[in-house]
Amino acid sequence: MTPYFRTSLLAVLAAAPLAAQQPAAQPGAAACTIEFDQPKELLTHYTISRAKIIQMPVGDDRAKLLRDVMKSLGSPKVAAANPQGTNLFAGQMLIAWLMQPNFGPTATRAQLNYGEPKDATIDLARTADSLFSIIEKEQPGCSTETAPWRAAKPWLDRINAALRLASTNPDSAELMANASLILNRSAPYAERVLASVAQSRNDQLGMLKHLEAALALTANDTIYADDRRSVQFQIGQVSLEAAEKQPEPARTEILRRGVAAMIALATESPGAEVTPYALTGLGIAASSLKDSTFFTKCFEMVDAAVAAYNDLSTLQAAVCASRNGKTADAVRMFQATLAKNPNSRDALYNAAALLYELRKGTEMLPLVTRLVELDPSNPDNVSLFAYAYNVLNEQSKPAAVVAPSTQPGAKPSTAKPAAAPAPVPVAPAEKWVDSVTKYMKLSDEMPHRVQMTEFTRFAEKATLNGDIENRGKAAKTYTLEVEFLDLAGAVLDKQTATVGPVDPSKLGSFALTSNKPKIVAWRYAPLK
Numbered sequence: 001m002t003p004y005f006r007t008s009l010l011a012v013l014a015a016a017p018l019a020a021q022q023p024a025a026q027p028g029a030a031a032c033t034i035e036f037d038q039p040k041e042l043l044t045h046y047t048i049s050r051a052k053i054i055q056m057p058v059g060d061d062r063a064k065l066l067r068d069v070m071k072s073l074g075s076p077k078v079a080a081a082n083p084q085g086t087n088l089f090a091g092q093m094l095i096a097w098l099m100q101p102n103f104g105p106t107a108t109r110a111q112l113n114y115g116e117p118k119d120a121t122i123d124l125a126r127t128a129d130s131l132f133s134i135i136e137k138e139q140p141g142c143s144t145e146t147a148p149w150r151a152a153k154p155w156l157d158r159i160n161a162a163l164r165l166a167s168t169n170p171d172s173a174e175l176m177a178n179a180s181l182i183l184n185r186s187a188p189y190a191e192r193v194l195a196s197v198a199q200s201r202n203d204q205l206g207m208l209k210h211l212e213a214a215l216a217l218t219a220n221d222t223i224y225a226d227d228r229r230s231v232q233f234q235i236g237q238v239s240l241e242a243a244e245k246q247p248e249p250a251r252t253e254i255l256r257r258g259v260a261a262m263i264a265l266a267t268e269s270p271g272a273e274v275t276p277y278a279l280t281g282l283g284i285a286a287s288s289l290k291d292s293t294f295f296t297k298c299f300e301m302v303d304a305a306v307a308a309y310n311d312l313s314t315l316q317a318a319v320c321a322s323r324n325g326k327t328a329d330a331v332r333m334f335q336a337t338l339a340k341n342p343n344s345r346d347a348l349y350n351a352a353a354l355l356y357e358l359r360k361g362t363e364m365l366p367l368v369t370r371l372v373e374l375d376p377s378n379p380d381n382v383s384l385f386a387y388a389y390n391v392l393n394e395q396s397k398p399a400a401v402v403a404p405s406t407q408p409g410a411k412p413s414t415a416k417p418a419a420a421p422a423p424v425p426v427a428p429a430e431k432w433v434d435s436v437t438k439y440m441k442l443s444d445e446m447p448h449r450v451q452m453t454e455f456t457r458f459a460e461k462a463t464l465n466g467d468i469e470n471r472g473k474a475a476k477t478y479t480l481e482v483e484f485l486d487l488a489g490a491v492l493d494k495q496t497a498t499v500g501p502v503d504p505s506k507l508g509s510f511a512l513t514s515n516k517p518k519i520v521a522w523r524y525a526p527l528k
Helices: 040-055 060-073 077-083 082-096 124-138 140-151 153-166 169-181 189-200 206-216 222-242 249-266 274-289 293-304 311-323 327-340 345-357 361-374 381-392 429-445
Strands: 106-108 121-123 447-457 462-470 475-486 491-502 507-514 521-524
Touching: 040 060, 040 077, 040 082, 040 222, 040 293, 060 077, 060 082, 077 082, 082 124, 082 140, 082 153, 121 124, 124 140, 124 169, 124 475, 153 169, 153 189, 206 222, 206 249, 222 249, 222 274, 249 274, 249 293, 249 447, 274 293, 274 311, 293 311, 293 327, 311 327, 311 345, 327 345, 345 361, 345 381, 361 381, 361 521, 381 429, 447 521, 462 475, 462 491, 475 507, 491 507
Parallel strands: none
Antiparallel strands: 106 121, 447 462, 462 507, 475 491, 475 521
16 A cells, blocks of 8 residues: 655644744634733733743743642632633643643642642643633634644644654554644644554555545645645545445545545646646546546646646646547647657657547657657557558548558557548558558567556656567567656666566566656667
8 A cells, every 4th residue: 555644744843932823813803802901810920920931941940930820720719700811821831831841641730739629630731622622612713822832842742753653653653643632633733643543554444534634624724735735645545545445335435535635636736746646546536436527627627727737737637538538639738748848758659649540640740750769669659650651541542541450549548540531632642551561560570669667757766667578589688778858858867777688579677767856758779
C-alpha cells in the first residue's frame, strides 16, 4: 500500500508566545464580551499576574504565582461573581500548569491550590478543555480567546510526539494524537497521524475516515493549504484502493467520495504537483463506476483553464477525452500538452494515433517525425508513418489500399481506427503505396524494440524504466544512451544503460535515475 503520510509534516510546528497568538476576529463574527473587571481579586490577577505568568520562565517562581492565582479561581465567591471570566481564566492557568517541568497530566487540587476537595485529582487538559468548551458554547466569539491557549505548547508537545512516533510506534502515536485532540480539535494534524496509524494496521476504511476528518478541518483557512492538497490526494488514492474491496453499494459510495476529493483538488489547485495524478485517479474512478460524466468533468476542468495546468495535467485531460470517445477534443488537448512540453512522447504518440482515427494523415506526419526523433528504436512509432501514408492513399482515390494489420490506438485508449469519408485526393496513389510499404517493412524488420514502461518526474529528480526486446535471432547486449530534457529541450543529464545479453524473443530491463531538477522529457540514440 502506498505510504501516504509524510513523517516530516509537523516537524516545523513550534509554539509562539501566547501574547502573540491572538487571532484576528473574522468579519461578521460575534465579539467576546467576557469582562474581568469584577470581582477585584479576579481583575488584579488577570491584568497583572496573568501577564507575569505568560512572560516568566517555567520553574518554581512561576509555580508559586500560579498557586496564588488558582486560589482565587477556586473560590466559590469569585466564581459566583463572574462565572464566565473565572472559567476562561482558569482554563488558561491550567494550560500554564501543563507547561511546568516535571508536572504530570493530572494533579490534586491541593497541588494546584485550586478549590475543594483538596484530595480530588483532576486531569488538567480535560478540565481546561471542559472550561473552554463551556465558554465557546455560551459565547462562540470567545473562541478567539481560547484558541491560542488550546494551541499552546502542551498541545504542540503532544502532536509533535505523535508525529515522531507515527512511523516507529503506531500505538504510542495514536495515544499522543488522541491526547492532542483533547486540547485542540481545530487543526488537521492529529487526524492525519491517526490516518497513518490506520494505514499501518491495513485499515483503509479507518484511514479514509480520519483523512476526511482532516480535510474538513482544512476548509476556509489558507494556513492549511498544503495539508488540504495532500489530504485531498490521499482521499482519492485510498478510496480507489478501498472501494474495490467493498460490496455494493459501499463500493460506489466510497468511489464517489474519492471522486469529490480529486475534483476539488484539481479545481482548487490546478498547478499543484499532485494534480495530474488526481486527474488520473478521476479517470480510473470513471471507468470503475462506468460513469462517463467524470471523464467529461476531467476534461472540462482543464479545458476551461488550460494555462493554469501543467503538461502532465493536460495530458491526463486528453486521455479522459479519448476514453470518453471525444477524439477531436483529445487531439486538441494533446496538442495543448505539446505547446507546453514539445518533447512529451506520450502526447506525440497519442495525438498521432488519434489523428489516424480522424483520417488526418498530413497532420500526423510532423508529429510522427518528432516522435521517432525521441523514441527511434520502437517499431510501433515507425509504423505510424505507414498509417499516415495509408490515410493519404485512401484520400487520393475512391478505393483505399488494404490497411496495415496492426491498428494503432491512443494509449491508454483501446479505440480502433475507423473509416471516414474520403476527402479530395492530395497526391498520386503510387507515392503513398510505396511509403506505406517502406515504413511497414522498416517496422516489421527492426531487430529490437525499446519500450519505456515508466517515466516518473519529480521536482528534483526523474526515473525512467523500460525494456529492450530482442527481435533478432542471436543473443545481444545493448547500450542505451539517454538524454534527459527540460521544457525547452535542453539536455540536463546524460545516462547510459547496458542491457543484456538478451536472448532472442526475450526482454532485458533497465532503470535510470537522474538527480537533476526540472527534467520533463527524455530521448535516446538509436540502438545499434
